Amino acid sequence: MTAEVATAQTTETAARPRRKVARSDRAKSEARLGWLLAGPAFVVMLLVTLYPILQATYDSLFSYRLTAPDDKAFVGLRNYVEVLFDKVFLQALGVTLLIMVVSVVVELLLGFALALVMHRAITQLRGLLRTVILVPYGIITVVSAFAWFYAFDINSGFVNHWFSWLPFIDTDLNWFAQQGTSLFVIIASEIWKTTPFISLLLLAGLAQVPTELEEAAEVDGATWWQRMRKVVLPNMKAAIMVAVLFRALDAFRIFDNVFIMTNGANGTTVLSLLAYRTSIGRLEIGLGSAISVILFLCVLLICFIAIKLFKVNLAGARGES
């Protein structure tokens, strides 16, 4: 597709009038039309994100509670100090990172397996497989959280009854009473819901691996594992990186499942939930804004690490030349 765009642009340039004045006039009017069409979308995007984050940055410098709005006072970076040295915040950060790393790693493996299955499947099966794979993607996260919660719940669940033959499960096991088991169910539901997305991205990546290369390797006697490692994976590195980055950022913002299943009980509070509880729950706008800004900076940091360290070319992988 990139090549196509390039050709289209060359023809367009070539077709333009030779005279310099006319060209600049035309370029000007084209630029005007371009911004006229794309401007509204651009302005709306800035309004719904840039304004709030600037406002949050400003509010984060104040001691500001909605319950006592008259006591609003400038405190500089004190909110940040308070947040960063708070045990609750540090634990939430740790839990969020744990959920992010575990779910992305498992999803990458599971998603790749699913992508391979869809890639190899015969045509009749492929449609069926892609359709069922899309079901978890389409389902509301809150609904999926309830489904998993009720399945594991000590009262209404059936998981304990089904798996009571396993050494560490019996009918009295309350999954949501300890941190470890709670996080297990939370991560499982997150993986179930979002693996389809990653597997579709990887499927698109698999489709770009030249079949001749793979066949050549097979003829040369390479084993399945060698073909994967030396031919397939290197050729779809860009797709893998983009999938990982997008899912990592998404998992870092996890909120819905945790809110529904534990509401942060037993050491399962994640950063988004902490920010929500501080500002919407306790109406501490100053502190909540500080957590919001930190959350935003974390996302920027993850992007920065991905782009600088792992050389993820987001624009390139997103179809931009």
Place this chain on the structure above:
Amino acid sequence: MRAMSTRLKLAWALITILVLVYALFPVFSILATSFKLPSQLNLGTFLPKTWTWSNYEQILTGSAKDLFLPSLRNSIGISLIATFVAVVLATLAAYAIARLDFPGKKLILTTALGVSIFPVVSLVTPLFNLWRNIGLYDTWLGLIIPYLSLTLPISIWTLAAFFRQIPWELEQAAQVDGATAWQAFRKVIVPLAAPGVFTTALIAFFIAWNDFVYGISLTSTSAARPVPAALAFFTGASQFEEPTGAISAAAVVVTVPVVILVLLFQRQIVSGLTQGAVKG
């Protein structure tokens, strides 16, 4: 194609069953729960012992009606409007990006990418405060505006990718053949662009329909509260009763349309999701 050996056929059957179980099991689990009698919820079985419609009656005509039906109306209305606005704005923007050459094209795409990775919770605190001051708190408009931060960026990326693949020369060809500019646009370009616009709308709608953070933060009553937020506020018929059955039934009601859309438009959704994201 060479005939598959029995062993290979068996392997594929097994794999297909595994994938089916993986993808559908939680769906069937909540479906089964929605048909259980409240008194039989604790039996520990997967399927209900006695099948009942009582949970559905409760949310559609019974005690939970006033909680569920308004939220369903809110969800449908707000998500449709947010999708419509996003798709209109994104269609104009994507057309400009795909067809015109102007400075700032890259800036617009980068901005869309930046907005799409924004943590929603970071936006909620200032919006919560502002909405309360200017009277947008707990209104439809108060959710439609922030929903654009979810629906607009992905619409721009997906549509720009679709529009780049349209053979625009056909428009000129039609004009050379004697069609007016309007005819060429309506008869040639619109049919080519429509599937991409439709797919984008579908994906944007899924995203708006799925929102939870804005829904619980920026609403307080059934005036604007969407379904996912309302589910979190369900209570049992009495203080001692868990709302499990009602929530499951409501969950099934909002899931069925999504599953139908997925079944009908599987091919379009897959191409839309992957085109926007990976070089295609």
